[in-house]
Amino acid sequence: MDSETQTKASVIDGKAFAADLRAEVAEGVAAFVARTGRKPGLAVVLVGEDPASQVYVRNKHKSTVEAGMNSFEHRLPADTAQEDLLALVAQLNDDPAVDGILVQLPLPAGLDENAVIQAIDPDKDVDGFTTASAGRLLTGLPGFVACTPLGCLMLLKDRLGDLSGKSAVVIGRSNIVGKPMAQLLLRESCTVTIAHSRTADLPSVVRGADIVVAAVGRPEMVKGDWLKPGATVIDVGINRVPAENGKTKLVGDVDFASASAVAGAITPVPGGVGPMTIACLLYNTLDAARRREGVD
Numbered sequence: 457m458d459s460e461t462q463t464k465a466s467v468i469d470g471k472a473f474a475a476d477l478r479a480e481v482a483e484g485v486a487a488f489v490a491r492t493g494r495k496p497g498l499a500v501v502l503v504g505e506d507p508a509s510q511v512y513v514r515n516k517h518k519s520t521v522e523a524g525m526n527s528f529e530h531r532l533p534a535d536t537a538q539e540d541l542l543a544l545v546a547q548l549n550d551d552p553a554v555d556g557i558l559v560q561l562p563l564p565a566g567l568d569e570n571a572v573i574q575a576i577d578p579d580k581d582v583d584g585f586t587t588a589s590a591g592r593l594l595t596g597l598p599g600f601v602a603c604t605p606l607g608c609l610m611l612l613k614d615r616l617g618d619l620s621g622k623s624a625v626v627i628g629r630s631n632i633v634g635k636p637m638a639q640l641l642l643r644e645s646c647t648v649t650i651a652h653s654r655t656a657d658l659p660s661v662v663r664g665a666d667i668v669v670a671a672v673g674r675p676e677m678v679k680g681d682w683l684k685p686g687a688t689v690i691d692v693g694i695n696r697v698p699a700e701n702g703k704t705k706l707v708g709d710v711d712f713a714s715a716s717a718v719a720g721a722i723t724p725v726p727g728g729v730g731p732m733t734i735a736c737l738l739y740n741t742l743d744a745a746r747r748r749e750g751v752d
């Protein structure tokens with residue numbers, strides 16, 4: 457049997473979903489502008505010259521402008537002092553034209569990442585990384601949810617509808633993906649297990665799950681024979697590995713070939729979760745602007 461006839465899972469098209477979401481946000485932005493007379497604004501702070509961060513910031517700027525919002529870019533040198541960075545965050549917190557603030561991570565060595573993130577006004581924390589945002593999610597208060605797990609949840613709800621009562625395993629417990637993902641699934645009344653590097657017999661844990669979210673950072677770790685037949689698999693991983701042609705390619709944390717023969721639905725890498733992250737950043741920024749203006 458060739459790999460095409462073996463494939464049973466339907467492939468979740470995150471790229472198409474993200475394009476629809478961005479179009480919806482753009483419509484919402486147009487309505488917001490008509491109502492308030494101003495554009496929502498996203499401020500992005502980039503410190504230093506990290507090449508990957510420069511690409512991310514460029515993409516965020518382009519997408520923000522395409523959605524009809526103002527994009528305020530602040531590029532600072534790598535040797536920026538902590539107090540100068542904190543002063544910029546304070547200025548953006550006070551700026552009425554700024555609805556969302558994103559500080560691109562990682563920050564150069566010598567800067568206290570946590571102190572900078574915590575300085576962001578929680579009502580402008582469109583990345584959802586402050587402890588205030590994490591606490592709001594945990595306690596069920598309205599707030600901003602980190603963009604990647606929010607995107608994963610949207611894909612799951614689109615595919616499965618009501619998630620209530622489903623058994624979900626989240627592999628990974630980082631503050632930016634695993635933990636908020638688990639909280640979101642709990643909020644949807646899933647029965648949630650959080651697995652990590654110390655989990656005993658991970659394949660058996662995963663085998664009990666209707667929903668598997670892999671956010672590990674280990675190329676193709678989750679195999680098809682770990683999965684419950686028909687499970688929905690969301691692959692957050694982005695790993696660059698050597699390709700046959702001597703170049704490199706991107707793979708996820710899930711072994712797509714074997715997993716797609718068992719799963720009911722699965723996200724590809726690339727083209728699955730990745731495109732959702734920026735789309736959700738735009739979604740959160742519009743949400744922030746609406747909340748600040750008291751607009752529905």
Ligand code: NDP
Pocket residue numbers: 604627628629630631632633634651652653654655658671672673674692693694695729730733
């Ligand atoms: P972290 O490195 O912060 O966390 C990885 C988690 O995986 C940890 O909780 C770790 O456990 C767990 N882990 C590591 N090895 C194993 C193992 N062998 N078995 C089980 N669990 C293990 O990563 P992130 O959460 O930041 O990112 C995860 C992946 O998602 C990466 O590939 C990253 O590139 C990608 N990513 C993709 C995004 C997107 O837009 N699509 C956005 C953000 C991340 P422990 O806590 O015990 O160490």
